[in-house]
Amino acid sequence: MNYHVDRVNWQQTQKQxxxxxxxxxxxxxxxxxxxxxxxxxxxxxxxxxxxxxHEPVGTGRLCPDGLISRIAVIQAHRxxxxxxxxxxxxxxxxxxxxxxxxxxxxxxxxxxxxxxxGFLKQGCVFMEAGIPRQKLKCPISSFKTDPxxxxx
Numbered sequence: 108m109n110y111h112v113d114r115v116n117w118q119q120t121q122k123q124x125x126x127x128x129x130x131x132x133x134x135x136x137x138x139x140x141x142x143x144x145x146x147x148x149x150x151x152x153x154x155x156x157x158x159x160x161h162e163p164v165g166t167g168r169l170c171p172d173g174l175i176s177r178i179a180v181i182q183a184h185r186x187x188x189x190x191x192x193x194x195x196x197x198x199x200x201x202x203x204x205x206x207x208x209x210x211x212x213x214x215x216x217x218x219x220x221x222x223x224x225g226f227l228k229q230g231c232v233f234m235e236a237g238i239p240r241q242k243l244k245c246p247i248s249s250f251k252t253d254p255x256x257x258x259x
Contacts, residue, residue: 148168228241
């Protein structure tokens with residue numbers, strides 16, 4: 108399936124972005140609402156991914172410090188193409204902003220995919236809303252999307 112990713116403005120599209128993130132993180136993965144909506148949204152760059160019918164199926168954000176986060180894709184579209192499209196576009200925005208490094212706080216089962224893609228572990232495993240996570244860092248110049256299959 109072909110996907111289309113667009114940069115969007117939080118103030119103009121927050122209702123749509125919140126719907127996707129609530130559906131994935133709050134209802135499906137049981138993330139508390141106050142953790143999911145952490146106050147960084149109005150300061151971050153956001154993207155939305157749409158399917159061939161122009162229906163929104165996912166979103167992600169790039170925080171000012173280079174943290175790529177809140178990647179949410181509805182279940183029927185969780186595939187390599189969707190995630191690669193989102194990540195590539197967020198990395199493009201990071202390059203455009205002049206960032207040298209990008210970061211992710213990923214679930215432990217996804218750490219090998221990120222390491223294959225050029226990321227290195229940063230610090231210890233930590234808990235977020237009862238989910239163990241690892242902070243990873245990657246120089247933008249070393250980023251590759253090939254290993255990505257599914258992220259949560």
